[in-house]
Every structure is written in structure tokens, then in C-alpha cells.
Amino acid sequence: MDVLLATGVQHLLSSVFSFQDFPELVALVKNSIFAGAVLGIVGGLIGPFVITRNMPFAVHGISELSFAGASAALLFGVNVVAGSLVGSLLAALLIGALGSRARERNSAIAVLMPFGLGLGILCLALYRGRAANKFGLLTGQIVSVDNPQLGFLLVVSAVVIVALLVVWRPLMFASVDPDVAAAAGVPVRTLAIVFMLVLGLATAVSVQIVGALLVLSLLVTPAAAALRLTASPVLVPVLSMVFAVTSVVGGILLALGGGLPISPYVTTISFVIWAVCRIVGSRRDARGRDRDARRQREEHLPSVQQRKEVGA
16 A cells, blocks of 8 residues: 555655656757746836726736637637737726716626636637647647747747836826826726736737636746735835746756646646735734834833823
8 A cells, every 4th residue: 555655745845846858858848938038028017007996807807808719719729828818818908988987897707707708718718729739728838839939929929018108107097096186187988998908918818828717827926926926016016027037947847847838837836926925924023013013002101101200
């Protein structure tokens, strides 16, 4: 029994972490590594806005429509990336048009998400090609990035980054306090539509690496981890980009050794980073509360002594 258990554990570990011919494999997927680093930068930049605007659910909804578009493109034999972009942009426009308030937006997403997932599953069921192509749309494909796809990804990522930099200050203002921003003349509604389109582009290109089901690990988790460490408007996007790049590139390198889909590695690294940041942030907050309580006691003590002296 012990021998069988040890053999099973050894086989499991060799499946998850096996780095045979690792240097040769790295050379084969250099496009994927570079694409992962670029997507980490994109996800790190847009993630803080997703958190601040309370839109993680929207990312998941857009990814489902992106999956449907990619599945339809796979079925009809057209460019999968283009199909993913069409699905993402359509979802972004529908969510932006149907829900300006959080409750309305979440209702619209809850309606669109199962429709997109069902449509994507239908297209995959009708597709008679390689099963790996179907599975890759859900969980990501490590060797799927060729030179044309890399060029297309770089163009889309450049559009996302430039758009974010152009609207960064008014978008941040509108994200933190939309009512005050609207009163100050900021075009809050227009910025919301622009942000949804940019988010749609970022989601579409992220799906190509981590898959439709786990795109939150790239666009939400790194930013959530960064916000546990700091509230600085400069440090949050920087840390978010560092965490996202570490998760994606590290996940790709580990997936090379294990021969498993990339998504479990990316999501695990991303979760570990978030967990560590949460622990560090919680301890820092606890020390801050203790320091504030001690300061209040020190400020309160002289007043008590003065009252005693007056009474005496």
C-alpha cells in the first residue's frame, strides 16, 4: 500500500514538475513568454480600475462572450483572435449600454454570461477539429502564439495602454467618485463606455493565454494583491504589473516542465501572491490600529491627570 502511494505521488509530481529538455522547450515558446509579459503589463494597468469601479464580475462576463466569439470563429474556420475580439467588444458595449449603475450592470452581466457560455459550448460541440483547440479556449494554450498572433497581440495591447494613459486622470477621478466627477464636468458616461471597450480588448487578448474561465487571475487578482499593500495611485499599478507579469511568465515556465495547461500554474502563482499580500497588509493594519490606540491613550492620559489636579 505504501509503495503504491509513493509511486502515485511520484507520478503526480513528475506530471506537475518535470523539467526534462527545459532549455529547448523555452526556446520553442519564446513568443508565448513575450506575449505573457505584455499581457501582464496590460492586466496590471487595467486591474486597479476594475477593482476601483467594482467590475470584476464584468471581466468574467466579457470573457464568456469572448469565448463564444472565439468558439464561433473556430467552428467557421476564421481567425480565432478576431472572433474573440468581436465577442469581447460586443459584450463590453452591451454591458456599458444596459447598466450604468452597479445593480443594473450586474443584472445585465448575469443575463449575458450564461448565454455566451452556452453559445460557446454549442459551437465547440459542432466543431470536429482537434480537441486541444477546444480545451485551449477555456484553459489557455502555451504554444498557441505564433508570429502573426504575437504581432496582433502587440498592436491590441499598445492600443489598450495608450488609451489608458490618455484617459488615466479623468478615469481615475470618475472611478473614485463618479458623482463629484460629473458635477465637475468630467464626461463620466463617455469614460464608462471607453473603459468598457478597453476592458473588452484587454480581456480578449488575455483569453488567448490563460483561457476564458480563468481570466480573472490576470485582470483582477494582481490588482487586488497590490491594493492590500498600498493605496498609492503610483505604486498600485506598478505592483499590479509586477505581480501579473510574475504570474503569467512564471506560469508559462512551470507549464513547460509539467506538460499541463498553463492556467493552473498562473492561477496558483497569482493566488499565492494575493495571499501573501493579504497577510502582510493585515499585519500592517493591525500594527496601525495598535499604534493609533496607543496614541489615543497617551493623549487621553494628560487630560485625566489635569482633572485630578483640579479636583485636588
